[in-house]
Amino acid sequence: MPIYLDNNATTPLEPEVRDVMLHYFDVEYGNAGSRTHEFGSRANKAVQLAREQIAALAGADPTEVIFTSGATEANNLAILGLADHGRRTGRQHLVTSAIEHKAVLEPMKALAGQGFELTIVGVGQSGRVSADDILAAVRDDTLLVSVMHANNETGVVQPIGEIANGLEGRQTYFHMDAVQGFGKELEGPRHGRIDMLSVSAHKLFGPKGIGALIARRRGYERPPLTPLLHGGGQERGLRPGTLPVPLIAGFGAAAAIAIRDHDSRRLACIAERKRVLEVLGTLEPNLIGDQAHTLGHVLALGFDGVDSEALMLSLKDHVAISNGSACTSASREASHVLTAMGLDRDLIDSVVRFSWSHLQVSTPWAELAKEIRGLSILV
Structure with a gap:
């Protein structure tokens, strides 16, 4: 899985x-x-x-x-x-x-x-x-x-x-x-x-x-x-x-x-976020939203030249991620949230969302980075 x-x-x-x-x-x-x-x-x-x-x-x-x-x-x-x-x-x-x-x-x-x-x-x-x-x-x-x-x-x-x-x-x-x-x-x-x-x-x-x-x-x-x-x-x-x-x-x-577990959960999620940014940061992603006011377990980002649908398909055997609200995931229409933020359509089409938890098993971020880098070259 x-x-x-x-x-x-x-x-x-x-x-x-x-x-x-x-x-x-x-x-x-x-x-x-x-x-x-x-x-x-x-x-x-x-x-x-x-x-x-x-x-x-x-x-x-x-x-x-x-x-x-x-x-x-x-x-x-x-x-x-x-x-x-x-x-x-x-x-x-x-x-x-x-x-x-x-x-x-x-x-x-x-x-x-x-x-x-x-x-x-x-x-x-x-x-x-x-x-x-x-x-x-x-x-x-x-x-x-x-x-x-x-x-x-x-x-x-x-x-x-x-x-x-x-x-x-x-x-x-x-x-x-x-x-x-x-x-x-x-x-x-x-x-x-x-x-x-x-x-x-x-x-x-x-x-x-x-x-x-x-x-x-x-x-x-x-x-x-x-x-x-x-x-x-x-x-x-x-x-x-x-x-x-x-x-x-x-x-x-x-x-x-x-x-009861608020502090330990928060620290675990922030530590995971740090790992994500250290590894995926080498790919120079576009981070979406004010990073100073973001929940510690969420990261929305896009990679230049990489379509989010292609990225999710490429990574589907490794991780389960999304490119928007689950309630509207059947639609390929541009996200109303990202559109309201004034992002251009190419950037919107590249955005994926990673959201982890304190229950997370170890995620091979380095392997995912290689997959994303290879997809970027193909595109």
């Missing part, structure tokens, strides 16, 4: 997380909504523990954690769920950035098609949106600002703290798609002025199929969300359906481990 270097797309399960999940699949498999017997009681306790573990990672209260099927659903609930409140209050202006995941951009555009006004703030070649530009776009009738924590294609961390500080005293809600940085960069998601965070377990060495929207109170008031689904009272009426206890327990365990 090739070495897995696509952790921004999804991560493997931590062995401890797998053990927790198997317990709730095989032993304590009750429905958390069953209140008449011990199986249900234990399932409910597992769910509550997971809320506490996830809330601790986010710097939130456990009652503010709303479980969803993943971050895409959480993003939709945060954005579309505010629409009725926006119409009632006459605040129908939205602000986001051009490099957001499609799970944010498309719900925003859906509301724009329903009469809302949408401002999409551009970025430069740094791949880092300007906090001043975001704040300058905010008006008295702005309902929502949504800016991601870290970009999934470049790994560039956005100026969340500056934006949050600038929104102090305003009615505008602030949402953050925290998927890529959650548990990897601790402080950003914990800023108290962030009203809503979307998170997902499978980017945190937990299971696929479970995520959460963390909806913080302002004083005693929750964000005035309207549910997108109907059919039960689970998750405070905002997300009906039987809770997947094994997945939730796994998510909670992954969050707790992320806190």
Whole structure:
């Protein structure tokens, strides 16, 4: 099998997380909504523990954690769920950035098609949106600002703290798609002025199929969300359906481990990044995005004259890498993130993304460099 270097797309399960999940699949498999017997009681306790573990990672209260099927659903609930409140209050202006995941951009555009006004703030070649530009776009009738924590294609961390500080005293809600940085960069998601965070377990060495929207109170008031689904009272009426206890327990365990092992994971990823840059740097790659504000486990780069598709094909027996978001990998269209950064098409077509983890086996970077150098000569 090739070495897995696509952790921004999804991560493997931590062995401890797998053990927790198997317990709730095989032993304590009750429905958390069953209140008449011990199986249900234990399932409910597992769910509550997971809320506490996830809330601790986010710097939130456990009652503010709303479980969803993943971050895409959480993003939709945060954005579309505010629409009725926006119409009632006459605040129908939205602000986001051009490099957001499609799970944010498309719900925003859906509301724009329903009469809302949408401002999409551009970025430069740094791949880092300007906090001043975001704040300058905010008006008295702005309902929502949504800016991601870290970009999934470049790994560039956005100026969340500056934006949050600038929104102090305003009615505008602030949402953050925290998927890529959650548990990897601790402080950003914990800023108290962030009203809503979307998170997902499978980017945190937990299971696929479970995520959460963390909806913080302002004083005693929750964000005035309207549910997108109907059919039960689970998750405070905002997300009906039987809770997947094994997945939730796994998510909670992954969050707790992320806190416990944060320093060792970070150092391991930074050390790997240093090795990558030392070896691949001899090929004079074009590094994508502001390298001073990039997650330690991500490197997006391009090699002059080497098409990313050809490179991935050449390296497929050695490593698993990507050239963009997994959610749009079936498309050969130019990345909307790299296009928004103002990169020329030849450079965009050359960009690949390496994203490793603390679980990484030793990667033969020198051998990969030889493969890339040979491909460059052929091209």
